[in-house]
Amino acid sequence: AQSVTQPDIHITVSEGASLELRCNYSYGATPYLFWYVQSPGQGLQLLLKYFSGDTLVQGIKGFEAEFKRSQSSFNLRKPSVHWSDAAEYFCAVGARWQTGANNLFFGTGTRLTVIP
């Protein structure tokens, strides 16, 4: 069955430091992978997506993610974190539900705190 694991519940980084948020998925076929960000009091905003092709994908706000099939991972990275990046980040995989419909499965999220 498909699943998404975000092993880090909460990460704290200093402003200007680099960031990597981990995401591992379980899915039998080629996955469609996404990262969403949720700022406090806001809905989820799509940061980036991977469907096929180049395994390093660029997103908005200076984020990038790398798909590694051998590790079943899709980690999110940013070289220099800004205070405004403090938010909750969700990894998701597009997969088939038991009904046969294509939907998204979300991880439980990683909360990012940025300290000055």
Add this chain to the structure above:
Amino acid sequence: DADVTQTPRNRITKTGKRIMLECSQTKGHDRMYWYRQDPGLGLQLIYYSFDVKDINKGEISDGYSVSRQAQAKFSLSLESAIPNQTALYFCAVGTAKTYEQYFGPGTRLTVT
């Protein structure tokens, strides 16, 4: 991105009351979704609809019902609210071509 609106944004209600959360979108996407978000649990799918005549249960549909009044409108109802339905509720829209979904701003529901 899809323009997805949700009303109300915040609601406090009492146990046993019926409540409806509404979602509308202006981009013509055919697929609409209702999710519930609880701290530490991520997003759980309540119901989804691929067109006006297609309604499907998600992971946690018990205690909820939905109505797709039009392509652009998808409502979530709690027939008799209970305190453990206190949560943040999101509507999302998407297309058949991709898995991408675009989210509304959310409704914070508190059941006392």
